[in-house]
Amino acid sequence: MEKLVSNWSNIQSVPENYIFPPETRPGEDLKVPFSHSIPIIDLNDRTNTTQQIIKAAREFGFFQVINHGIPLNEMKETMSVFKQVFQMPDEYKHSSYLDDDLKTCKIFTSSLRYETEKVHLWRDSLRHPSHPLEQWQHLWPQNPITYRECVGNFSVKIKDLGSRILDLISEGLDLKCGYFDNDLTGSMIISVNHYPPCPKPSLTLGLPKHKDPYLITILMQDGVSGLQVLKDATWVAVEPLPHAFVINIGHLLEIISKGKLISAEHRAVTNSSHTRTSAAFFIAPSDDCLIEPAQDISDENDHPILKSFKYKEFLKEFFNAHGDTDLLLKSLEAPKN
């Protein structure tokens, strides 16, 4: 059992196996400015929301939504419940902590590949499925005592928000109404990231550069910054806005849209003074759902023609490719006639 970073007491220097090589560590890019061009889209303003979302998803793969209908106090309360999990006594956290992939609710440190990864991540994580709710809720943490009720109610609202955004995306891509309203959005996973202060943030990462292997991610940040997005080969920081959710196009939506929408690479950096918590809600297909590039979208010249594949096959290839997108797409290419 590996020790959670949040259980280390008073750490003064970064252990060797948490130091990233110079080419992937944040270094000077640790404190890049907030990007003022990542769009903030008002979901109440129905005049051209669809166009704004499509534009943002084409250019950035990232945007923030405001006036989304989820009250600020519910966002704060849920974030507070998530944070409390990481303040629980060690015995409690360790009793839920498992390497066993079969356990559907996990508290773990770094990544799920702790044993084989070259460098460890400066984060602890709580992860569990949340949709359909009745299938999973009874397996969630029982402490804090409000966890199941609070997170359950909140995740139903997040799932609805995800459906609204995907409806707008399908409209903007000229796909048939309800295109995503089936097995393609048959599951949702909650992943809470907890990044304790780090003595040397320029050497470490909370999460290394990656794309999310889902349809869309709805991310709630606390007030502490740390999320960076790669835009035109430059890292830019995403400002944490208390009332907004960050929406990020997942790799699967890039594939389904034949590259019309982009899934941007992003990472989480740490800082030396504040603990940061973020909660990602991943909207994903059911395991056996068949994924295929949408037939109603014309082929882009520079996007490979892919075969149909089951979501679980995609996940396997995704993790085998270790972030190498070209390798992943190669493994999914349709056989040439």
Ligand SMILES: O=C(O)CCC(=O)C(=O)O
């Ligand atoms: O902590 C963050 O802001 C990023 C989280 C993230 O990218 C993820 O959980 O996939």
Ligand SMILES: [Fe+2]
């Ligand atoms: Fe991510």
